[in-house]
Amino acid sequence: MNLVQYYGLTAEQWLEYVGFLGTAGVALVSGLGVLFARRVLHAAVWLLFCLLGVAGLFALMGAHVLFGVQILVYAGAIAVMIIFAVLLLERATGRGILSGNRHLFAGVVSAGAFVVVMAPTLGVALWAAGWPSQTAPTTGQTNVALIGRLFLTRHLLAFELMSVVLLVAMIGAIVLARAERRSDAEEAPEAQGGGAAHVPTEEARPS
Amino acid sequence: MSLPPVGLAHYLAVAVLLFAMGLFAVVTRRHAIGVLLGIELMLNAASINLVAFNRFGPLVTVKPGAGVDMADGQIFALMVIALAACEAAVGLAIILRLYQTLATVEPDDADRMRW
Numbered sequence: 001m002n003l004v005q006y007y008g009l010t011a012e013q014w015l016e017y018v019g020f021l022g023t024a025g026v027a028l029v030s031g032l033g034v035l036f037a038r039r040v041l042h043a044a045v046w047l048l049f050c051l052l053g054v055a056g057l058f059a060l061m062g063a064h065v066l067f068g069v070q071i072l073v074y075a076g077a078i079a080v081m082i083i084f085a086v087l088l089l090e091r092a093t094g095r096g097i098l099s100g101n102r103h104l105f106a107g108v109v110s111a112g113a114f115v116v117v118m119a120p121t122l123g124v125a126l127w128a129a130g131w132p133s134q135t136a137p138t139t140g141q142t143n144v145a146l147i148g149r150l151f152l153t154r155h156l157l158a159f160e161l162m163s164v165v166l167l168v169a170m171i172g173a174i175v176l177a178r179a180e181r182r183s184d185a186e187e188a189p190e191a192q193g194g195g196a197a198h199v200p201t202e203e204a205r206p207s
Numbered sequence: 208m209s210l211p212p213v214g215l216a217h218y219l220a221v222a223v224l225l226f227a228m229g230l231f232a233v234v235t236r237r238h239a240i241g242v243l244l245g246i247e248l249m250l251n252a253a254s255i256n257l258v259a260f261n262r263f264g265p266l267v268t269v270k271p272g273a274g275v276d277m278a279d280g281q282i283f284a285l286m287v288i289a290l291a292a293c294e295a296a297v298g299l300a301i302i303l304r305l306y307q308t309l310a311t312v313e314p315d316d317a318d319r320m321r322w
Contacts, residue, residue, distance in 0.1 A: 016213045020213045020217060024217075027225065028225065034245070035228055047244050047248070050225075050248065054225075054251045054255060057255055063261075065281065066254075073288055078291060078292055082244070093306075098238075102235060103234055108231070111228070111234070114223075122223065126215060131214055143281075150282055165290070169292075169296055174300075176300035176303075
């Protein structure tokens with residue numbers, strides 16, 4: 001195929017570049033928002049946009065199922081749950097929750113050390129591999145069919161175990177987050193006594 | 208002058224930066240929920256890596272033209288998302304409980320078990 005090329009890239013590859021830069025930019029800029037937003041609520045909303053940017057990256061890599069799951073589960077459920085929790089905490093404390101950054105030096109050192117170690121490592125490894133940009137050959141199956149088939153054949157055990165893990169985590173979260181049992185037991189007799197005393201008057205009032 | 212097409216290196220670079228941001232948030236954020244958000248960032252960076260290696264990695268290019276569908280990296284990423292849901296639910300429950308018992312949400316103040 002003889003396609004017009006600009007700077008060695010076809011028009012399709014240019015489109016991919018634009019999409020990549022856009023989604024990666026959204027993800028990284030919102031990541032900075034997560035880091036430095038004053039209110040925790042704003043940081044959680046920044047996280048929502050960061051997750052959507054990552055979903056765009058998944059779509060660019062042809063992982064269509066992951067694109068949908070990232071939006072539905074990560075942005076739609078996890079991020080929204082975090083936002084709900086922040087709002088609940090704000091109600092409990094009665095004011096907006098602010099969060100500064102402390103240990104800035106330790107943060108810069110640890111994150112900087114990570115980048116300083118990882119960038120040359122990846123650079124050398126990718127250089128040795130010849131900067132791979134070829135995509136894998138496929139049999140023409142759609143991504144959805146492929147993932148569904150793999151989940152019910154080769155990865156069936158992991159799939160079923162994951163449902164058990166989710167169940168245990170939800171039960172654990174409910175047990176952890178609910179109010180103390182002891183205070184329920186202390187309030188129960190008073191509530192019963194109060195109820196018994198009030199019931200006749202409440203019934204007498206309408207009649 | 209010719210640009211390289213979007214490949215493994217681009218996605219790995221984004222993942223490295225995202226992971227470094229998550230690490231920074233975990234270390235520096237003063238509020239426990241901020242730490243949780245940092246963990247979410249790091250998990251996302253890991254998922255990007257898994258999917259990128261699945262698409263461009265040597266595992267799938269070892270037999271060119273063989274036409275083998277490999278999506279193990281995407282399956283891994285789906286597992287990461289499911290575990291992230293568990294982690295967020297349990298983490299938020301722990302934070303709510305922390306507020307109920309110690310009346311604080313700062314990880315630095317919850318140091319009763321410090322030696």
